[in-house]
Amino acid sequence: MSKVLFILKRKDNYNHVRDGHHVGLSTGLYNSASFVSDMLNDMGIDSAMEVAVDNNCIDRLVSKHKPQIVIIEALWVVPQKFEVLQKLHPNVRWILRLHSEMPFMAGEGMAMNWIGEYSKIRNMLISVNAPRMLREIKVFLKAMHHWTDKQVNKKVVYLPNFYPQDYAKPKKIDHSNHFIDIGCFGAIRPLKNHMVQAVAAVDFAEKLGKRVRFHINSGRVEMKGQPVAHNLEHFFAHLYDRGHRLANHAWAPREDFLKICAQMDIGMQCNFSETFNIVGADLISQGVPLIGTSEIPWLATGKADPTNGADIAHALEHTYHFPWLNVKRNQWALTKYTKKTSKIWKSVFKKLGA
Secondary structure, X not given: OOOEEEEEEOOOOOEEEEOOEEEEOXXXXXXXXXXXXXXXXXXXXXXXXEEEOOHHHHHHHHHHHOOOEEEEEOOOOOOOHHHHHHHHOOOOEEEEEEOOOHHHHOOOOOHHHHHHHHOOOOOEEEEEOOHHHHHHHHHHHHHHHOOOHHHHHHHEEEOOOOOOOOOOOOOOOXXXXXXXXXXXXXXXXXXXXXXXHHHHHHHHHHHOOOEEEEEEEOOOEOOOOHHHHHHHHHHHHHOHHHOOEEEEEOOOOXXXXXXXXXXXXXXXXXXXXXXXXXXXXXXXXXXXXXXXXXXXXXXXXXXXXXXXHHHHHHHHHHHHHOHHHHHHHHHHHHHHHHHHHHHHHHHHXXXXXX
16 A cells, blocks of 8 residues: 555557566656655655556556555546546545646647646646746636635645756766767657757867767657657768767667766757756766756756857867866756755645645
8 A cells, every 4th residue: 555656658669667567668757757756755655656558547556556645647647537536536636747848738739628627626736847837837727717826826736856866976078089979868859959959069079170979869759850850860961971970879778778878978958948857867967967958957057058059069168178067066956956856745745644
């Protein structure tokens, strides 16, 4: 019997077996849920996690664990399903956990309709992992229901991401190496801004008289990201004779992905929209310096304008010469962020009686 049960939907294209369960190949959603579940267990709140095939698995999983609180990870359960589930499990508190800012959410055609319907469900909270999105959901629901601040605060809560503090020492960049390995990992989507980052990486390498190996995850293309993937391929094909390379990596279990991260000289996550950025945290955890943007809430240094390739190239050059400073400052900032996360989750769950 668990006090808390996390349920997420299995991604059919990214599966492997872990502890007897079929799970996604280290998707950000899976990692996010598992990190928080482990954190809750460490603070004495009994937590478990399950991966469901579809809506019809939820009743069985809740019956198996008999939790007080069920956290549904992301938007995949049709609102009408909760009418049935609430009759079957009347004492369960449900939390729908959102992981995206509004620009990304706008690409999910059913998002605002489902969020609006979720807000009508008894015993259900909507949680958000970013302050800006928290405000925007509250604006929506206050206007929809004519709620006061007090009423909307009872329905919408802030539950930020957690990341385990298991850090490697800062990596030393070999300045004598002809190649510079830059990791721009994550699913290929328009908001991930791969093309501007690729141009900036080549600009940076050319100024140093080096050649760049631009590493991406080629096996996961989402939300009309196919044109981005094609443009990356053609961009580097035209630069092949110059020596610049596009390095494709298949989606992998987290333990394998961390080994790939550790091989990079610099990580890049200059994305247009983020709420946390686990990929960036993975790079930093392996002692690899990171270039990102102000969208990453814990990033202390290495920030650049995602729309300005020259600014990104300048940030890359500075980090290339001072990687130790980048890693230490960002590891410190990530630790500070996640310590605050623990306190927030503990406070919310105390109010819920968990």
